[in-house]
Amino acid sequence: xxxxxxLRGMNASANITASRKTYWNGKQNNxxxxxxxxxFDEGVMKGGNISCL
Numbered sequence: 001x002x003x004x005x006x007l008r009g010m011n012a013s014a015n016i017t018a019s020r021k022t023y024w025n026g027k028q029n030n031x032x033x034x035x036x037x038x039x040f041d042e043g044v045m046k047g048g049n050i051s052c053l
Contacts, residue, residue, distance in 0.1 A: 012038045
């Protein structure tokens with residue numbers, strides 16, 4: 001399951017992801033991640049982005 005949201009005023013986006021793996025022996029693993037991406041449209045970084053997970 002995942003959700004993403006564009007943050008137009010900040011020229012950025014955020015996303016959340018959750019998943020579960022279930023194995024035949026009944027063991028379960030849950031995984032969660034949160035990400036933030038910043039996009040640049042001026043200066044030295046024009047056309048670039050920085051991602052934090």
